[in-house]
Amino acid sequence: MASHRLSRQQIVYRLDQSIPPAVEIDPGDTVYFETYDARTGSILSDDDLLDHPHPVGSNPATGPVFVRGAEPGDGLCVTIESIDLAESGFLAVKKGEGLLAHRADHFATRIVPVNDGVVHFGDLRFPANPMVGVIGTAPAGDGISTSFAGPHGGNMDNRFITQGSRVHLPVEVEGAGLGIGDIHAAMGDGEITFIGLEICAEVAARVDLVKGAGIRRPLVETDHHWVTTGEGDDLGDAARMAANEMVDLLQARLELSFEEAYMLMSAAVDVQICQCCEPGEFPVTTRAVVSRDLVP
Structure with a gap:
């Protein structure tokens, strides 16, 4: 290829x-x-602020x-x-924006080195x-x-x-x-x-x-998990969408009834936030995650 x-x-x-x-x-x-x-x-330095539209x-x-x-x-x-x-790369705060907009009183930018898979945030180190x-x-x-x-x-x-x-x-x-x-x-x-x-x-x-796959929505597959996705104007709508996709996946792959898959969701599936920076103002994205040990 x-x-x-x-x-x-x-x-x-x-x-x-x-x-x-x-x-x-x-x-x-x-x-x-x-x-x-x-x-x-x-954004090339700490002085480059996100104080204007790109x-x-x-x-x-x-x-x-x-x-x-x-x-x-x-x-x-x-x-x-x-x-x-x-x-x-860079991290930044935009004045008056984000999940904690009510506390974000100032613009700020930090250029952050990433070396050999390690993020250097000031004196702090954590894996990339x-x-x-x-x-x-x-x-x-x-x-x-x-x-x-x-x-x-x-x-x-x-x-x-x-x-x-x-x-x-x-x-x-x-x-x-x-x-x-x-x-x-x-x-x-x-x-x-x-x-x-x-x-x-x-x-x-x-x-x-x-x-002829007939895929309706994105589906993420890793060696260890199946991950469905959702989005919506609020967290409830987005979580419901990801969960709905996961119920369908469980029914199809495990040959379960809706009720069986729904019960299994509540015991073995994690519904998680992907992006929730300003609910109600900017669309939220979510995922539902299940182990491939349970769902091959």
């Missing part, structure tokens, strides 16, 4: 079928996505990738083969946990900003999307229109300031095509 490289100059701020592809590939090819951080490389947008994704043979009703299986991080914030395909109809999540994927901010993960995505338009971006060197569940440890990176992803 062939490999392809996309520079971080080949960026989009929307997943949109009207955007010409940056590259055309065959199923099974690997694409190396060079990605910008969430502010397109504009002139072109936030959360850029590299792409789009046209997958030959991909048609509506198919699915992509995108395997994250590696995530190579830049030497530093590289993950992909934005991964998605172009939706049918109008496009959607890379700042938002939906049935197409998008800005899910799901820390289970990391090296080794397989992300199943629906194909809604010819060629799929895959984009990847918004890499974090580390991100706590919730991303409560709106900003994870934003960093430039290179992501190697193998892109396989599953004909």
